[in-house]
Amino acid sequence: MSLNERISKVIEYSRLTPSEFADEIDVQRSSISHITSGRNKPSLEFIIKIKSRFPELLWDWLVTGEGEMLKSELPETKIQDEQPEEDQVRTTPLPDLFTMINEDDEFGVEEAETELPLTAPGESVISSKDKASEKILDSQRLETSPEEILSQVIGNQINKIKRIVLFYENGKFESFEP
Numbered sequence: 001m002s003l004n005e006r007i008s009k010v011i012e013y014s015r016l017t018p019s020e021f022a023d024e025i026d027v028q029r030s031s032i033s034h035i036t037s038g039r040n041k042p043s044l045e046f047i048i049k050i051k052s053r054f055p056e057l058l059w060d061w062l063v064t065g066e067g068e069m070l071k072s073e074l075p076e077t078k079i080q081d082e083q084p085e086e087d088q089v090r091t092t093p094l095p096d097l098f099t100m101i102n103e104d105d106e107f108g109v110e111e112a113e114t115e116l117p118l119t120a121p122g123e124s125v126i127s128s129k130d131k132a133s134e135k136i137l138d139s140q141r142l143e144t145s146p147e148e149i150l151s152q153v154i155g156n157q158i159n160k161i162k163r164i165v166l167f168y169e170n171g172k173f174e175s176f177e178p
Contacts, residue, residue, distance in 0.1 A: 001065050008036045009069065010050060010057065025049040 022029040034040040164176040
């Protein structure tokens with residue numbers, strides 16, 4: 001049986017018209033017509049929409065055509081009854097959050113705090129400053145030596161003033177050239 005024929009069988013199983021089936025699985029109505037006529041092949045998204053709307057369908061049958069169409073059509077086997085208890089696989093439900101809390105004897109018990117030995121973090125070593133630099137604060141002007149003043153005066157003589165421009169608050173300005 002082809003995939004297109006299996007989809008037609010699913011539509012028959014749903015007891016819906018093809019247009020109602022398209023609305024039910026949220027696809028375009030024309031796509032149902034194209035798939036059932038064999039013109040187009042269904043996409044994976046199309047098959048997933050069918051499977052999500054009809055969870056009782058088996059994937060193997062829907063995709064490959066192997067096996068039974070519905071989960072309820074699977075034959076019930078009594079293999080578990082025939083096997084010894086040791087070989088039987090026991091399924092246990094997964095615990096939920098509250099079951100885990102109730103089974104945890106230590107839940108809500110605070111851990112004892114162990115004191116860590118206090119060690120000084122690695123600090124950089126700051127070299128001691130000389131007494132002259134200790135006198136200088138951030139807000140004080142730095143003292144200039146006579147040699148520095150002399151070099152500034154000589155430097156100003158080399159750099160001669162070309163123009164002085166004064167800007168006033170009202171937007172006017174004056175320019176002076178020596």
